[in-house]
Amino acid sequence: MKREEIVERLTLIFRKVFNEKDLVLRDDLTANDVETWDSLTHMLMITEVENEFQIKFKLKDLNKMKQVGDLISIVESKLQ
Amino acid sequence: MTFTSFNFLIFFPVVVILYNIVPAKWRIWFLLVASYFFYMNLQPVYALLLVAVTGFTYFSTRSIDMSDKEKTKKRMMRWGIILVLLPLLFFKYFAFINNAISDALVSSGLSLGLPKIELLLPVGISFYTFMAIGYIIDVYNEEVECEKNIASVGLFLSFFPLVLSGPIERAGNMFPQFAKMQSSKYSDLVKGAKLMMWGYFMKLCVADRLGIYVDAVFNNIANHNGTTLAFASVLYPFQVYADLGGYSLIAMGVARCLGFAVIPNFRRPFFATSMSEFWRRWHMSLIQWLTDYIYTPLSFILRGWKIWGIVAALMLTFLISGIWHGAALTFIVWGLVQGVYLSIEAMMQGKRSKFEKKHGLGEKWWYKLVCCIVVFVLFAFSQIFGRCANLQDASDVIGKIFMQHGPLFLDVTTLGYALTCLAILFIIDFRDEFLPNRFRLFESRYIVVRWLSYVAVIMLILSFGVLDSGQFIYFQF
Structure with missing residues (x-):
């Protein structure tokens, strides 16, 4: 799957989970930039991403996700 | 020795001066010796526990790194986590479990005459144990490099500004600073002194003054009516905020005078408009620790249950937080109440957000004010369990608040001083929250305003402060 398609599908998930209709994903986007992105909604987003791409994260993967770019890279590597 | 003791007034300037005199390569050892001297001034024997926890932490992280x-x-x-946890479990919970079993046997007529055990809790053990566990997990997760210098690990766990009550620091923040210890800069000394001054004001003028009234009421629940108990319950969260918040500012200031930047612990919590926001502003270092090492792994394991997995993880995390605060049923209930608040909020979040957007409430000042008051009342209610000695007392307080009203017990002098200082603290917090770059006092560009502010705060401390070296509330944890 191409990176653009991953970003497109992630954008839909982010908009739904964080309840932000116009949210645009950037590599350097972090929880500090989205008001409703906290430790509670974070895990809901993770579950949605796993279901969407049919992948399973490890706890160590979660610790490496400092910004959206990291999430995209990890999803990309899981799909290869 | 504590920050409010006379000894500290001598110890601190001596340490700052010597730190800047000793050669850079010896500074780490100097601070290690100073930190153990500071700790041993309070509880000499228990310094051995600190040494043991340092040893367990060092060897487990080195083993993880080398494997x-x-x-x-x-x-x-x-193994590292188990060994580091053992002293905390023994000193904090052994007596509670032993005495509970003993009481149960006696009450069921099966008395075995087990001796009751009362151990003196090693001060700071809950804090340095959490720091050690965090470091071990961070090394395992490859979040931080394993530290090969045992003096650094020893200093990380015993660093005197933090060892008694935190903030619960992270290896990732402290080790890089230990690696390049430089002489104190003038700007650090000034910034540190300002933080300490405001911390002493919060502790001595607000927390300890409020504490006189709150203690008088809560230590004599039977003789006070519901109106007085409700008033004391409203004051108690402010007392805790000023006590631990003040302590944290002094800790940050002391560290800053030596050139170290320590993470903050509070960010004006009473301006939070939701419980989850409140917990991002209150005792932040503990909550961040619990989030990273308890909540995240738990909610990750339980993520298949979706929102219910989050609810379960929240309940368990705050249950652990309650147990961390103390081995008593009151703290367990305190933790569960927080878990219930946050769980309900998590389940309602979507609806609340839609409601606020539909009616355009997000930016309305009166709506924010109502939310702040609701959050405060909910937290103050939960703190009744944190303040009372046992569940019976807590239920008496709650019962009286709702059922038994009467004239308010007034200690005019104490309340006059306390509420004046609380009002000053509130105004400064209000300014920092809503007008962050205006009406600066300590940071004014006018030297006259700056110095008048310093003198005013020192005068306030000397006039209104409780200067008999009162204990910090969080030393008991």
Whole structure:
């Protein structure tokens, strides 16, 4: 799957989970930039991403996700 | 020795001066010796526990680092955590469990005459144990590099500004600073002194003054009516905020005078408009620790249950937080109440957000004010369990608040001083929250305003402060 398609599908998930209709994903986007992105909604987003791409994260993967770019890279590597 | 003791007034300037005199390569050892001297001034024998926890932490992290196999790394992490936790479990919970079993046997007529055990809790053990566990897990997760210098690990766990009550620091923040210890800069000394001054004001003028009234009421629940108990319950969260918040500012200031930047612990919590926001502003270092090492792994394991997995993880996390605060049923209930608040909020979040957007409430000042008051009342209610000695007392307080009204007990002098200082603290917090770059006092560009502010705060401390070296509330944890 191409990176653009991953970003497109992630954008839909982010908009739904964080309840932000116009949210645009950037590599350097972090929880500090989205008001409703906290430790509670974070895990809901993770579950949605796993279901969407049919992948399973490890706890160590979660610790490496400092910004959206990291999430995209990890999803990309899981799909290869 | 504590920050409010006379000894500290001598110890601190001496340490700052010597720190800047000793050669850079010896500074780490100097601070290690100074930190142990500081700790041993309070509880000499228990410094051995600190040494033991340092040893366990050092050897487990080194073993994790040197091993190539994932299985061995995991085993060493688990053993490290168990060994580091053992002293905390023994000193904090052994007496509670032993006495509970003994009481149960006596009440069921099966008395075995077990001796009751009362151990003196090693001060700071809950804090340095959490720091050690965090470091071990961070090394396992490859979040931080394993520190090879045992003096650094020793200093990380015993660093005197933090050892008694935190903030619960992270290896990732402290080790890089230990690696390049430089002389104190003038700007650090000034910034540190300002933080300390405001911290002493919060502790001595607000927390300890409020404490006189709150203690008088809560230590004599039977003789006070519901109106007085409700008033004391409203004051108690402010007392805790000023006590631990003040302590944290002094800790940050002391560290800053030596050139170290320590993480903050509070960010004007009473301006939070939701419980989850409140917990991002209150005792932040503990909550961040619990989020990273308890809540995240738990909610990750339980993520298949979706929102219910989050609810379960929240309940368990705050249950652990309650137990961390103390081995008593009151703290367990306190933790569960927080878990219930946050769970309900998590389940309602979507609806609340839609409601606020539909009616355009997000930016309305009166709506924010109502939310702040609701959050405060909910937290103050939960703190009744944190303040009372047992569940019976807590239920008496709650019962009286709702059922038994009467004239308010007034200690005019104490309340006059306390509420004046609380009002000053509130105004400064209000300014920092809503007008962050205006009406600066300590940071004014006019030297006259700056110095008048310093003198005013020092005068306030000397006039209104409780200067008999009162204990900090969080020393008991």
